[in-house]
Amino acid sequence: MRYRNFIFTFALSFSFITIGAPFDSTYAPQNSPIIFLKNANIYDGEGNELLGYDLLVKNGQIQAIGKNLLLNETGKVLSYDLTNQWVTPGIIDIHSHMGVYSAPGVKTSSDGNESTSPVTADVWAEHSVWTQDPQFSLALQGGVTTFHVLPGSANLIGGRGTTFKNIQSNTIQGMKFPKAPHSLKMACGENPKRVYGSRKRAPSTRMGNAAGYRKAWIDAAEYRDELNSYVSKSASAKEIVNPPTRDLEMDTLAGVLNGEILVHNHCYRAEEMVVMIDIANEFGYKITAFHHAVEAYKIADLLADNNICGALWADWWGFKHEAYDMVQENIAIVDQARGGKGCAIVHSDDAIGIQHLNQEAAKALAAGNRAGFDISKARAMKWITLNPAQAAGIEDVTGSLVKGKDADIVIWNMDPFSVYAKAQKVFIDGNLMFDRDNLLTKPVSDFDLGIIQPNLSRTE
Amino acid sequence: MNKIHLITVFIFSLSFTLNADILIKNGNIYSGDSAPFIGDIYIKDGKIHSIGSLNIKASKEIDAQGKIVTPGFIAPMTLIGIVEINSLDVTRDDESDYLNMGFSIFRAYNPNSTLIPWNRANGITSAISIPQQTSMPLAGMGSYFILDGNMNISGSKDMMMLGRIGASSGSRSEDLDLLENLISLGKLAKNRPYEKVIESPIAVFFELLIQDIEALDKVANEGLPLVIKTNRASDIKHLIDIKNKYKLNMILAGVEDAPIVIDELAASEIPVIINPMDNIPDSFDELSSSLELSAILSNAGITVLFDTSRSHNYHLIRQGAGNAVAYGMDYLDAIAGLSANVANVFDLKDRGSITKGYYADIAIWESDPLEPASIPSYVFINGIESDLTTRSSRLKDRYIKKLDKK
Numbered sequence: 041m042r043y044r045n046f047i048f049t050f051a052l053s054f055s056f057i058t059i060g061a062p063f064d065s066t067y068a069p070q071n072s073p074i075i076f077l078k079n080a081n082i083y084d085g086e087g088n089e090l091l092g093y094d095l096l097v098k099n100g101q102i103q104a105i106g107k108n109l110l111l112n113e114t115g116k117v118l119s120y121d122l123t124n125q126w127v128t129p130g131i132i133d134i135h136s137h138m139g140v141y142s143a144p145g146v147k148t149s150s151d152g153n154e155s156t157s158p159v160t161a162d163v164w165a166e167h168s169v170w171t172q173d174p175q176f177s178l179a180l181q182g183g184v185t186t187f188h189v190l191p192g193s194a195n196l197i198g199g200r201g202t203t204f205k206n207i208q209s210n211t212i213q214g215m216k217f218p219k220a221p222h223s224l225k226m227a228c229g230e231n232p233k234r235v236y237g238s239r240k241r242a243p244s245t246r247m248g249n250a251a252g253y254r255k256a257w258i259d260a261a262e263y264r265d266e267l268n269s270y271v272s273k274s275a276s277a278k279e280i281v282n283p284p285t286r287d288l289e290m291d292t293l294a295g296v297l298n299g300e301i302l303v304h305n306h307c308y309r310a311e312e313m314v315v316m317i318d319i320a321n322e323f324g325y326k327i328t329a330f331h332h333a334v335e336a337y338k339i340a341d342l343l344a345d346n347n348i349c350g351a352l353w354a355d356w357w358g359f360k361h362e363a364y365d366m367v368q369e370n371i372a373i374v375d376q377a378r379g380g381k382g383c384a385i386v387h388s389d390d391a392i393g394i395q396h397l398n399q400e401a402a403k404a405l406a407a408g409n410r411a412g413f414d415i416s417k418a419r420a421m422k423w424i425t426l427n428p429a430q431a432a433g434i435e436d437v438t439g440s441l442v443k444g445k446d447a448d449i450v451i452w453n454m455d456p457f458s459v460y461a462k463a464q465k466v467f468i469d470g471n472l473m474f475d476r477d478n479l480l481t482k483p484v485s486d487f488d489l490g491i492i493q494p495n496l497s498r499t500e
Numbered sequence: 501m502n503k504i505h506l507i508t509v510f511i512f513s514l515s516f517t518l519n520a521d522i523l524i525k526n527g528n529i530y531s532g533d534s535a536p537f538i539g540d541i542y543i544k545d546g547k548i549h550s551i552g553s554l555n556i557k558a559s560k561e562i563d564a565q566g567k568i569v570t571p572g573f574i575a576p577m578t579l580i581g582i583v584e585i586n587s588l589d590v591t592r593d594d595e596s597d598y599l600n601m602g603f604s605i606f607r608a609y610n611p612n613s614t615l616i617p618w619n620r621a622n623g624i625t626s627a628i629s630i631p632q633q634t635s636m637p638l639a640g641m642g643s644y645f646i647l648d649g650n651m652n653i654s655g656s657k658d659m660m661m662l663g664r665i666g667a668s669s670g671s672r673s674e675d676l677d678l679l680e681n682l683i684s685l686g687k688l689a690k691n692r693p694y695e696k697v698i699e700s701p702i703a704v705f706f707e708l709l710i711q712d713i714e715a716l717d718k719v720a721n722e723g724l725p726l727v728i729k730t731n732r733a734s735d736i737k738h739l740i741d742i743k744n745k746y747k748l749n750m751i752l753a754g755v756e757d758a759p760i761v762i763d764e765l766a767a768s769e770i771p772v773i774i775n776p777m778d779n780i781p782d783s784f785d786e787l788s789s790s791l792e793l794s795a796i797l798s799n800a801g802i803t804v805l806f807d808t809s810r811s812h813n814y815h816l817i818r819q820g821a822g823n824a825v826a827y828g829m830d831y832l833d834a835i836a837g838l839s840a841n842v843a844n845v846f847d848l849k850d851r852g853s854i855t856k857g858y859y860a861d862i863a864i865w866e867s868d869p870l871e872p873a874s875i876p877s878y879v880f881i882n883g884i885e886s887d888l889t890t891r892s893s894r895l896k897d898r899y900i901k902k903l904d905k906k
Contacts, residue, residue: 143781174781230587337899357892358615358812359586367896391780392809399819399872406873411900459822459871490787 063166065216067207072100072447072470073118076111080122083456085129085425085440089418095127097447100470105441118472120465126455128421129440130185130206130448130468133394134304134351134428135331135387138176139169139189139204143391153192154199155235158243159256161224162288163199165191169212175391177483180206180474182395183450183463186217188432190331193227193306194235196243196252200292201225201304203432205448205468208483221433223328224296226253228307228316229362250315257323260293267294302328302433304351308362310338317346329431331387332356334363337370340377349383349431350374353393354403371401371423372408372415385431386423397424402457417457446470521549522883523558524864527569532839532853535832538566543860546883551856560885562878564864570835571854572625572861572881573869574842575814576773577727577753577807580619580627581609581645586811594632596640601682601719602711603640605631606657611649614891615812620647621888622815623869623876625861626655626851628842630662633729635670636706637679638663641715642727644848646861648881659846660725660751661715665735666785676738683746686720689713723749725846727773732785733760740768751845753807756786759796771803771845776824778809794821794837795828803845804829804837822870834870859883 075097082090094109140152151168191198201223237244295301329349336350357366375384388394405420429439447470466474522543540554584591593608631640645655694713718724743750753773776794806817821834843852860883863876879886
């Protein structure tokens with residue numbers, strides 16, 4: 041229930057300044073029909089493979105999952121016989137820049153990096169999101185129902201990230217995942233030191249990076265303490281003392297120290313990740329996930345021991361020096377660390393990759409099993425569903441097909457671990473958002489309206 | 501199509517020891533240019549000696565057990581051997597300081613690059629490496645390399661030229677003019693001393709050197725393959741006209757807007773190189789980008805080759821081809837796009853197909869090669885079994901030992 045605690049403590053700590061959080065989600069699912077999926081093969085996102093099961097959706101939530109379910113519903117029911125088809129939770133990408141690096145990728149849409157200062161904890165990626173990015177619809181057609189948008193990696197501390205449902209809306213608030221916590225994007229290594237070093241300012245080295253994070257956390261701890269000391273004062277004392285001056289940067293960092301904002305840390309090299317773990321321990325915050333982490337396999341046990349997820353690619357490498365030591369077994373090794381206690385996530389960081397996370401998971405799974413692990417497809421499905429949900433702090437409401445969770449569901453025409461598999465139908469909160477059998481359902485952004493026959497396959 | 505007569509230097513390093521003859525039994529053979537069949541392949545002296553139901557004794561026999569056997573795949577647009585780490589200038593040799601069209605990457609090729617074993621272990625046995633795009637519509641020349649890692653480099657030097665037409669800070673209209681002017685300069689260079697040609701105003705203006713003129717001569721007069729990256733429908737149409745006007749051996753890469761001009765493109769017989777997975781309208785030049793592009797092109801009779809947007813992992817053209825099939829491309833066309841089509845389009849002699857007398861560049865796959873999760877169990881280049889060890893596999897072996905496996 042992490043996200044509910046978050047709302048509670050957030051309101052508590054800042055109630056002296058503002059009532060409720062600004063930019064709250066306004067997304068409310070439409071009334072969804074009762075949906076009955078029969079005879080499906082299911083990867084439930086919890087690690088189970090359920091062959092020939094039924095699944096019932098009611099009020100936008102998963103109502104039941106089992107063999108030969110009896111349908112006792114009156115009224116309209118959308119019923120599908122899914123013999124030989126596969127059902128999974130909606131796919132979740134924990135690392136996306138959709139909306140902040142929209143298509144077309146022109147400079148006027150380049151809104152992902154506030155690379156004007158190495159610490160920009162005050163910026164929120166969601167404030168850059170262009171709701172008409174045509175990439176959202178493409179991701180939906182790849183089965184993606186939820187994605188987490190992060191600022192880029194130019195800065196040591198790049199700002200807040202936000203989780204979205206893949207809903208068509210012309211407001212950012214209308215797409216935001218209700219009650220999902222914010223994240224904080226941090227970045228190690230080459231990017232910050234290159235961006236700022238080339239301007240002859242700090243950081244220009246990895247040691248400069250480390251100093252930069254620590255300075256920011258020292259300030260944040262001080263701000264948090266002042267805030268706590270003010271909040272704990274009696275009402276009469278508050279009348280004679282001014283509250284600390286509000287600081288957007290410090291709001292975010294204090295939110296991390298209070299456990300309300302989840303740290304997502306771009307970091308490739310093993311030793312740098314361990315430095316970051318020490319910094320987190322020094323200042324008393326937790327790292328939720330290392331992103332990209334091409335060398336996570338070198339410290340997989342340590343990640344498992346610290347309950348840190350690795351959000352990883354299946355095979356990207358070589359574009360930077362810190363991405364040189366790629367092994368295709370990275371995801372499997374992180375997953376299997378400490379006897380399977382690791383948390384592995386397949387992420388995209390890419391508008392093409394996000395559409396094929398199932399294929400990326402298939403590659404990582406095959407590489408792992410070839411290396412001697414015995415990982416099931418059902419477990420590998422967690423890498424693109426429940427594990428990213430956990431890293432986004434929304435695992436109580438989505439990421440797997442269990443009773444009471446949001447009905448974020450994908451029907452695949454075949455086993456999704458094949459290159460030939462396609463998301464056939466995609467539901468969000470029990471509403472059919474994309475149906476490959478009826479391309480008129482395909483969300484068409486305002487931008488796409490300029491394109492030939494936008495409702496059909498663009499080129500038909 | 502133009503007849504292709506390459507004058508490029510073919511350097512056949514015949515240093516590969518002509519040792520073991522090999523018999524591959526019971527392969528499900530996808531030759532690259534024909535329907536699959538179950539059969540045997542006998543490899544002798546580095547070449548495919550015979551194919552069929554063979555009753556031959558060989559010093560090495562491999563039972564493929566009905567698994568898919570393909571030609572080693574050929575990646576047509578790579579940086580293999582000329583870039584080690586993209587963000588590190590000192591490991592990049594794909595940019596010229598002073599040449600234009602005449603820039604050759606050939607001697608930059610490093611047979612010890614880690615990209616070679618990596619791509620080879622994933623089924624790529626040869627590749628074309630290309631220079632970086634410049635602000636000119638025509639950049640430098642690419643070379644073809646056999647990925648055997650041998651210090652005696654084999655392949656084909658300066659066997660294509662690269663260009664681009666599309667969105668830029670200037671005007672594409674001027675770029676198209678410049679392209680025509682450069683081709684005309686190449687026409688002019690036929691049977692004229694290059695020293696004279698570089699005195700022409702356009703050569704002087706762009707500070708072209710002898711090497712540039714020589715390269716233009718090959719493109720304009722000798723049918724050197726000219727690969728132009730372009731996407732917008734109107735640009736494709738203009739380039740078709742230029743191809744016809746100057747009788748160029750033109751290949752178009754990208755072509756995300758091609759469906760709009762599909763009839764004209766098909767009639768032009770221009771082959772294309774596409775990234776089948778790139779359905780992102782990345783620029784205003786490619787707004788009709790879609791996953792169906794491969795199928796639309798190939799169903800119109802257009803020869804399709806594959807590219808990938810990922811650096812280093814050029815073998816991912818297989819994943820691209822798999823997605824192309826998922827979205828309607830014929831499976832055999834997709835296999836051809838990874839092998840025989842590349843050889844045909846670039847006139848790579850005796851490669852790209854499992855054909856009697858061809859070099860034995862062959863992969864035996866653990867399962868469907870268009871499934872990206874699948875890798876080859878065996879790779880042969882020039883009839884020699886490749887070591888599938890890579891730097892990556894050594895790293896894996898070092899660290900995986902420390903873990904408890906289930």
